Amino acid sequence: MALFPTYKRNGIRPIQAEGVKVKDEQGKEYLDFTSGLGVCNLGHAHPQVKKALQQQMDAVWHVSNLFEIPLQERVAERLAQLSGLDFAFFCNSGAEANEAAIKLARRYAQVVRGIKAPQIISFHSSFHGRTLATLTATGQEKVKTGFDPLPPGFHYATFNDIDDLQARIGTDTAAVLLELVQGEGGVRPADMAFVQAVEAECRQRDILLIVDEVQTGMGRTGDVFAFQRWGIQPDIVTLAKGLGNGFPIGALLGRGGLEKVFSAGSHGSTFGGNPLAMAVADAVLDCLTTPGFLTESRALGEHLGQLLQTRLEPLPGIRSVRGLGWMWGVELERPVAPLLHALAQKGLLATPAGEKVLRLLPPVVTTKAQVEQAVNLIEETWLELEEVVTDGSVSGV
Ligand SMILES: Cc1ncc(COP(=O)(O)O)c(C=O)c1O
Structure with a gap:
């Protein structure tokens, strides 16, 4: 590959994107909670x-x-x-x-x-x-x-x-x-x-x-x-x-x-x-600046934060949930990489912030149903990983 290896890439090769959804070369669809690192705030190809x-x-x-x-x-x-x-x-x-x-x-x-x-x-x-x-x-x-x-x-x-x-x-x-x-x-x-x-x-x-x-x-x-x-x-x-x-x-x-x-x-x-x-x-x-747009959007972002706080914070291995609007971090007790990988496999794209923080930067047009789908996926995936860790069947996760 003729690219300087300046990035640690995740192996996903997107070829199409619209709204909150991204599709890869194999036709697999993802919910994009990265917004291309906080860029496509209005969703892809608005x-x-x-x-x-x-x-x-x-x-x-x-x-x-x-x-x-x-x-x-x-x-x-x-x-x-x-x-x-x-x-x-x-x-x-x-x-x-x-x-x-x-x-x-x-x-x-x-x-x-x-x-x-x-x-x-x-x-x-x-x-x-x-x-x-x-x-x-x-x-x-x-x-x-x-x-x-x-x-x-x-x-x-x-x-x-x-x-x-x-x-x-x-x-x-x-x-x-x-x-x-x-x-x-x-x-x-x-x-x-x-x-x-x-x-x-x-x-x-x-x-x-x-x-x-x-x-x-x-x-x-x-x-x-x-x-x-x-x-x-x-x-x-x-x-x-x-x-x-x-x-x-x-x-x-x-x-x-x-x-x-x-x-x-x-x-x-x-x-x-x-x-x-x-x-x-x-x-x-x-x-x-469309009247009402940000008021409605902000409320949904806060809904995401509340869900993350109530559903994830009490779970073992999770230190805290913090953020505001559409910018949320979930601090873990362990490196975030395995969680990011498992989430991507299940169709949710997220990003790290440092070694132990799961960072969620969804488009500000993400729907309530997509917010809830993402939180369900994170909860379910974390519990699965946690079980593997507490089982001791895999170490270093
Ligand atoms: C707060 C902040 N400032 C500056 C930058 C740099 O922006 P760019 O990568 O467009 O140069 C970033 C990028 O992530 C950022 O988050």
């Missing part, structure tokens, strides 16, 4: 999004940012209105959006606050991407191994510990970079009081609060943006995954005042915000 992309393919694909792109202006305006922020910059992935946020924060600190070597504080167990700056901002050693020398200017505080953050803030702190639910780090929601204290601390010291909504945004936690659930107003928000529902896209949103430091020539992207991506994002926003 008809409205597909139609928008098809129509745009007949118009114009790509012209570059040398040109004015009306759809880009429109999506920027919509995102600004929805987020309470003022400006958007478009790129192609979550890492690129965070890279842009880091650059913007550094430049703001230098130009506006006169800080020569601006520092950024992120959190242990966070995940912000795989570029050199974003892997450095990521609070997990495993993504950094072998990539020295890493860029300077990054520090790590303990998630959900305001005292630790305060102790690390100095006069050269430019920004705090925060996930409201640590996704890759094990589906860990931030405490309400912690987040509000972080916001207050940032406001008081003119430190930029960057909220990484690459995974939590676009309906994943029940609102367009997760920060709305925490009742805060970040200075910068980064987006990707769900904004394109499968079409590569990334976005940086920033408050008024920041546009002065991101002047012409200071940052850019060849593909970022091209008409195809913008047509898709526009359609995604249409769906998410």
Whole structure:
């Protein structure tokens, strides 16, 4: 195989996908509770999004940012209105959006606050991407191994510990970079009081609060943006995954005042915000803002969480169930790999978060019946595996 072995793949070869269902080469159908890693929030090949992309393919694909792109202006305006922020910059992935946020924060600190070597504080167990700056901002050693020398200017505080953050803030702190639910780090929601204290601390010291909504945004936690659930107003928000529902896209949103430091020539992207991506994002926003859509969807996501809590938490070998909206983690006492494998065999696709957490990221359009089917499958499969372990007939499961 002529591919770098950078991924540990699961052996499934999907060739078709629609809504919550994925079909493989053998014609086997799966319920997809991965959404392509939190991307296809509206389900695969959503008809409205597909139609928008098809129509745009007949118009114009790509012209570059040398040109004015009306759809880009429109999506920027919509995102600004929805987020309470003022400006958007478009790129192609979550890492690129965070890279842009880091650059913007550094430049703001230098130009506006006169800080020569601006520092950024992120959190242990966070995940912000795989570029050199974003892997450095990521609070997990495993993504950094072998990539020295890493860029300077990054520090790590303990998630959900305001005292630790305060102790690390100095006069050269430019920004705090925060996930409201640590996704890759094990589906860990931030405490309400912690987040509000972080916001207050940032406001008081003119430190930029960057909220990484690459995974939590676009309906994943029940609102367009997760920060709305925490009742805060970040200075910068980064987006990707769900904004394109499968079409590569990334976005940086920033408050008024920041546009002065991101002047012409200071940052850019060849593909970022091209008409195809913008047509898709526009359609995604249409769906998410349809009256009643997110209210109904959020209630079903919470139903999934309640079922997981009541049915799985009491079972032996299960530590806890946590999350919100359509983002749930089931922490096990053992590695999650055998459970993922057994679930896939029974037709349910899920993803790991770390070694021992089963992460469920179903499309936000998953039906009640599909939610219940998935919980039944997880319960049944876990009990079967548990029996094998307690029997002692197989060890190391
Ligand atoms: C919170 C968060 N930030 C950033 C990224 C990186 O996004 P991408 O893989 O699109 O570069 C991810 C990806 O999982 C993520 O979950």
